[in-house]
Structure formats: structure tokens, C-alpha cells
Amino acid sequence: MHILVTRVDAIGDVVLTLPLCGYIKQTFPGSKVAILARKYTKPVVDASDAVDTFIDYDEVFAMPKKEQTAFIKAFRFDAILHLITQPDLANLGKDAGIRKRVGTISRPYHWVTCNRLVWLRRKVSDDHEANLHFRLLRPLGGGKAPDKLWEYYHLKNFAALPDEFSALLKTDKFNIILHPKSNGNALEWKLDRFSELIDLLDPELFRVYITGSEKEHLELKSWLETLPKHVVDLTGKLPLDQLISFIHDADGLVAGSTGPMHLAAATGINTLGLFPKNRPKHAGRWGPIGRRASFIQTTTEDLDSISAEEVLQEIKKWEKITDN
Structure with a gap:
């Protein structure tokens, strides 16, 4: 057939x-x-x-x-x-x-x-x-x-990453991707919340990457300039095939209801999605599906009611997830 x-x-x-x-x-x-x-x-x-x-x-x-x-x-x-x-x-x-x-x-x-x-x-x-x-x-x-x-999903064919990007992941730290934007397709957690989360992530334990499209790079430029030096800006630098490979090789990703969130879940890495409770945008309809995927859903229609501390607590659970 x-x-x-x-x-x-x-x-x-x-x-x-x-x-x-x-x-x-x-x-x-x-x-x-x-x-x-x-x-x-x-x-x-x-x-x-x-x-x-x-x-x-x-x-x-x-x-x-x-x-x-x-x-x-x-x-x-x-x-x-x-x-x-x-x-x-x-x-x-x-x-x-x-x-x-x-x-x-x-x-x-x-x-x-x-x-x-x-x-x-x-x-x-x-x-x-x-x-x-x-x-x-x-x-x-x-x-x-x-x-x-x-x-x-049967995701098996990953594009080769240029050395400059694959080398970034060769670290004994936990490689975590934050993807703040959604190309206007979903509710977005405020950038201030992402900044708060970055401040909570111990730089001795985590290496933080920010991803997004070329268009989103321009939208995020002023915010990116405020971030600590240990945060790696990858916005606008990875075409989609390489972004998929970078996500696959990383350890975890946090995002709203976006394509990269679904890609992270599909590749099998730790994935945390942020969702409002309102239909049809809620996690029951659009949550990440994967072996290591989870989500936080608001009790209100305001995505920013999710605190950076709540997200950190979910991230801390990732260490306990196994292949079993």
C-alpha cells in the first residue's frame, strides 16, 4: 500500500x-x-x-x-x-x-x-x-x-555537525538548550523568566545554549546582550538539519510549545515543555511525546505564572530518568 x-x-x-x-x-x-x-x-x-x-x-x-x-x-x-x-x-x-x-x-x-x-x-x-x-x-x-x-519517530539520520558546534558539547557539564521563541505559533514564557532560570542554573554544572532562527536572533539581540558570558548564543547560526543534530547531542531542552521542543522529545533527550491550561493550546493536545519528555502546565491562562524555580525543580528530576 x-x-x-x-x-x-x-x-x-x-x-x-x-x-x-x-x-x-x-x-x-x-x-x-x-x-x-x-x-x-x-x-x-x-x-x-x-x-x-x-x-x-x-x-x-x-x-x-x-x-x-x-x-x-x-x-x-x-x-x-x-x-x-x-x-x-x-x-x-x-x-x-x-x-x-x-x-x-x-x-x-x-x-x-x-x-x-x-x-x-x-x-x-x-x-x-x-x-x-x-x-x-x-x-x-x-x-x-x-x-x-x-x-x-524513527529519527536515525542526523546531519554532521561542523566542528565548531560539536566541540561545544564536548564538556563534562550538563548541556541544556533554552529555546525562548515560537515564531508566533504559541504562548511564550517571558524572557525575564528565562533570565531568572539561567541565574538559577549553576554554571559549574550546566552549560546553557540559546537557540532560535535568524529572525528570532534579531528579536532577541538586546536580551542576549544581558546574559552571562558562559551562555552560548546559537540563534541564527544553525540550519534546521544541524539544529536537529545539536538537539540530539545535547542533554536537555526547555521551551514552550515549539518545533524544537517536539524535536527534542523525538530525539529522546530530556525535554520540558511549558504550557497554558487553556484549550486548544494545553499540554494534553500539544505536549512533548518522548521517553524523557515532561511538561509544566499553568493553573491560569498566563504562561508567566510558571516560575523559574518550578522549572529548575523539574530539571533536577532529569538526573533520575533512565532508559528503563
Whole structure:
């Protein structure tokens, strides 16, 4: 069976799609999985053995309509799973003649573009985003999401880190990454809180790294200049494939609901996510999924009600986490 899944949004969304892809390949022997996603998320897919083919959404939809259809048709997909609901994707699956087209009954355009409909309304669901994906697999004979979803990420293909970055991690200290921004996709812990946390992290025990995109580097520049000299600024310095490798080689990461938080959980390092209680942004829906992943969720809708001391106490628990 050759299956196409669609997930044309952010990095974290693509990370949370990988367990479904890995499950498909394990549950349906001989199956192949392709993902239609945005180009900037390709390094996430390339790092995983759960996906066989990456299809660039932006490249496909830059084609004239007939060429789009012919391009997708040439793959001879048996099924398409619309993990994200967009009319252009739904029309593409139908126009390409994909035999089984799975969508959600809550989207009226799926009534005419899909022939397998699943009841699913994400915004009102208490289920985790990664678990919700598995509902779309039911019309193809799939079951419920497995308990240990992190076993299906299949992140195995890590890019080589340049010496200047790999050398940073060669220390007897605990290498901890703080990722303050979210590209506007989630609530963010105030920078003052991150500063308080840095002050609480003993520099004799911890080496602290700040990560973020080039755009975020500009946003953080004045704050970065206030940090102690032992803090390493990596904002804007690591392309995504190298960021994934750096995260994998580090010991832990603290962030809000961001792509790097999900990447850290997926690579198996200690991960702490910071979440508000309000739906649909709460940890039950978007929390990190991994062997060493945990979160703090507020009792209010204010993320800054989480104190730096609370975060430090969670970090101290990391020493007790084992592979068992």
C-alpha cells in the first residue's frame, strides 16, 4: 500500500506526524509512505526512516493545475490521509484519482472530495494531536494509537555537525538548550523568566545554549546582550538539519510549545515543555511525546505564572530518568 499524508504547516506538526508514518510502515508490511509538506520542514522528514518520499507542497502548487494532478497521479498512491484540512489538498487528491481519500466529516468540502469520512473536530478534542492522526487511519484498517508513540519517530539520520558546534558539547557539564521563541505559533514564557532560570542554573554544572532562527536572533539581540558570558548564543547560526543534530547531542531542552521542543522529545533527550491550561493550546493536545519528555502546565491562562524555580525543580528530576 502506498499512502500519502498531508501536513503542510509547522515543524512541530510534522514531527508529530512521524509516529503515524512509522506505525503505517510497521503495521502494513511492504507499505510506502509519502508526506506532502512545506519545504522548510524537509530536514525533519529526512532525519526519519518513517517516510519514504518528501513532496514539496510549495513546488507542487506552483505548477499549473494539470501538471499538479499529473505529478501526484504518477506516484499511484492507494490512499491519501488529510491530516490537515485544506480545500486545495482535498481537490488535489480527488483530481489525481487516489482511490481511498480520507478526510474529516466536519469539513463540508470533504463530503465531495473524500470517500472515507471520519468524525474529528480537533479544536474541541482533548486527545493529543499525534493520537488524533490515528483516527484517519481507521478506514484503512489501522487501530488506535500505540502507547509508546515515541518508538515510531524513527529519527536515525542526523546531519554532521561542523566542528565548531560539536566541540561545544564536548564538556563534562550538563548541556541544556533554552529555546525562548515560537515564531508566533504559541504562548511564550517571558524572557525575564528565562533570565531568572539561567541565574538559577549553576554554571559549574550546566552549560546553557540559546537557540532560535535568524529572525528570532534579531528579536532577541538586546536580551542576549544581558546574559552571562558562559551562555552560548546559537540563534541564527544553525540550519534546521544541524539544529536537529545539536538537539540530539545535547542533554536537555526547555521551551514552550515549539518545533524544537517536539524535536527534542523525538530525539529522546530530556525535554520540558511549558504550557497554558487553556484549550486548544494545553499540554494534553500539544505536549512533548518522548521517553524523557515532561511538561509544566499553568493553573491560569498566563504562561508567566510558571516560575523559574518550578522549572529548575523539574530539571533536577532529569538526573533520575533512565532508559528503563
